[in-house]
Amino acid sequence: MDKQLKLRVVTIGASVLMAAASGYLMQSQPGAAPAPGMAATGPVPSAPLPADAGAPAPALAAVENDAPAPGAAAPEAPVAQSTPAPMAVVTEMAERAPELPAAPQIAPAPQIASAPQTASVAEVVSLPETKPAPQMQPAPQILAAPETQATVASVAPALVLPAGAPAPDTGTTGLLSARFDGMGAPCGAARLSLRALPSDAPQTAGMADLVLSAPCEPNARIRLTHAGISFTVATDAEGRYAARVPVFETEARYEAVLPDGSGLSARTRVEGLSDLLRVALASSPGSSELGLNVREQGAEYGAPGHVHAGHLQGQQGWMIRLGDASLPSAQVLEVYTAPVQTPDLALAIEAPVSAGTCGRDMRARSLRKIGAAEAEVTPVSIAMPECDGADGAVLMPLPDLPFSVASAG
Template sequence: MGVAAVAAHTAERLKAPADEQSLLISAAELARQSKPAPASAVPQSASLTSPADPGMGELTGITPVAATTPPAGGDRCRPEMELSALPGAMIQLSLAAPCNPGERIVIRHSGLSFSVRTQGDGHASVTLPALRSDAMVAVYLQDARLVLGKVTVPDVSRYSRFAVVWELPAELELRVTDGDRVLIGSPAPVMADEQRVIALGSASVQSPVLARVYSVPGPGLGKADITGELRITPASCGRTLRVETVYSVAGIATHAERAISVPLCGTTGDILVLKNLAPAPKLAAPK
């Protein structure tokens, strides 16, 4: 059956109503195929473009993610995900993973990544901004399973969004200054306020992946001054850190990776200001 069978099966699942469908690829399912699908068969939004996350192993696509161990407990442990479109081009994600209580999961959508923890019953409910109208969302579980879902978000074309994603030891905050308004990340977005910075991810999980998303209505980011504030700590001083950015306009998302050279140790406690994050960062002296 091979690649064609896997692709056909995935396509059939995604033809159903977008907000009711999810796809789980497990090692047991892949073992029934005559050969594994190559990484290029994975939608870009479901692949980790960065080096392996120390908390998740070699997560570079469906095959290495799912080929580690078969799911335990049979169908009882099968995760289910529901996606629905909300006003303001937002996505509501509801995950039921009964065999993954209180565990770290990574959510990824069109280059945007962040980690959260499931509740004690294995459920998780997350609201995230859409970066594409045909939004595919991937959830990576700790037991080497991957859940994929797709939802249509028609009003994403009304917004422009800029996201920054980082992992420890980086400690970053996105700051947007527009006239007399100063916006920083808020974990509880207010739907009535369409210009905002949305904070995503939990810093309390192991190997946290965090993100900030600046969202504004219109065909561009306007004249707002977008900067990043990187705190210099003993863990980050003298290192080159990797920060990922995603720019979405009219439902088209562009992903990039930035390398940031942190000053040598001795400036711990200072803040390194990253100017002109969109489209490229420039470093200023610590303040």
């Protein structure tokens, strides 16, 4: 507390103390005014100050009354009134009053040391300020590839005819969808078509036009199969192959086998086969040197009527050669066709002797169809001579045909 505040407290306390003391002295000391109804006993003496007061206490003004007359009632004593002490006395008393001990100053509570602030991870490890990641563009929606109608290895369904119904003259087309090139890109469907040719002309009787379109197979080896015999061909730069092919069945069916092993087929109905005599030689892979020799009416080798790969047109019949002998594992087909009543025909298989054919067996399949009879397939094997450097050819006669092929139908 400051000095002024302490002085005010002491002054107020002294005033209260003096007022209480004055009241006490007025009521308890002699000379005080008598209570009502009682005579005054004499003047009210002044109350003595305490010994340590140092200054005389202020006197109380007492009013003394004359003694009452005998027999008269005592007059009412006037009430003594106190004379207020001078201000100087009060001030002096306040100054001389014992100084109250100052309230002990409460020592401030010891400051509790704050716990050391634990460093956060961000304070311990100063991470470099990262820039907001650039907003990624939404990935383009990938459209699902349309479902293909057929797998790569699927084969077009065969044409099914009801019993007794005539087959259409136009051929059917085999379709192989979902084709892809070597880079996996779609390159178009493969198609095989077969169409019968008119039977009233000698060069078209029993024949059909075959067309293969395989855009994914340019310059490729293709194996064509019909009636149990096969030959190999090559497509062009656009994957196409077309040829006029012989048939051995009225309900003709050709199948094309692609390099990946998948296949597709086509059918057609061919009329007029019962008027033809047809013999074929189909070499096995690696035996494409084999050839068919036909001598009409006993013709000598190299004479007119000797029909072979080097001379396709005879006096009574004609020959067709199919297949590409330059392909790996090539298979070649040679077919001789003549009217069914052609007499005196001698047929043989010729195998040239060379460094590539000597010392091994050469194999082929022979197929013949005479008139309305069913086609017959016969396996053929020729043992070639040793490789002693000799040139020439091996001739193996085929079974003789009936003199009158008309009776064989």
